[in-house]
Amino acid sequence: MAAEAEVDDGAPAKKGIPKLFIIIGAAAIVVLLAGAGLYVFLSSSSAPSDAEAGQAAEASAAATAGHTFIFNLPPMIVNLNNEADSGAFMKLTVALEVANEEMMVEIQPRMAKVVDAFQVYLRELRRSDLEGSAGVYRLKEELLRRVNVAIYPSRVESILFKEILVQ
Known part of the structure; x- marks a missing residue:
């Protein structure tokens, strides 16, 4: 009986290891996607403010009209x-x-x-x-x-x- 209990305890432990790898892999993917999203968000937020954008648009329109x-x-x-x-x-x-x-x-x-x-x-x-x-x-x-x-x-x-x- 002790041998049977040992076999039963070993079998669930082996099934649990692949589930653990799947969970860790999924968590790593989520972290990578969140990091990529944060990078895109931060790089786009470095755009000029509305006032600066308006001044730049006026300057480029004047340059375009002049050329x-x-x-x-x-x-x-x-x-x-x-x-x-x-x-x-x-x-x-x-x-x-x-x-x-x-x-x-x-x-x-x-x-x-x-x-x-x-x-x-x-x-x-x-x-x-x-x-x-x-x-x-x-x-x-x-x-x-x-x-x-x-x-x-x-x-x-x-x-x-x-x-x-x-x-």
Whole structure:
């Protein structure tokens, strides 16, 4: 009987050892994850205060405005793709933001290609394509892509809408 008790006592001790390793491993993982989270939190909290961030944003906006140039395109009036013979048209006035004056000189001879690329794209639009802010954003991104293709290797920073009229 003593031998049986000894065997019974030994068996649970062997089963308890793997559970102990699992618990220690899980605790180590939790500690590592907590440490990583704390590191990310502390590194992001070193960001400037709201006042400093506002001043930095104003300074960078002034620097950006001082280092970019605006190239105005003539107004464009195009017929939109007729959904049901509605005769819709769009008047669009666009300006191109370029990095420097040299870029303005470089893209000037290629403006006919830019206007052509815009006209071809705009004539395929439907009135429903231009609804809401998402439609205007898609229009802006597509025009930016097309102008950069037309004037490659030069590059336009952004498209600025001066007027959008759809009737």
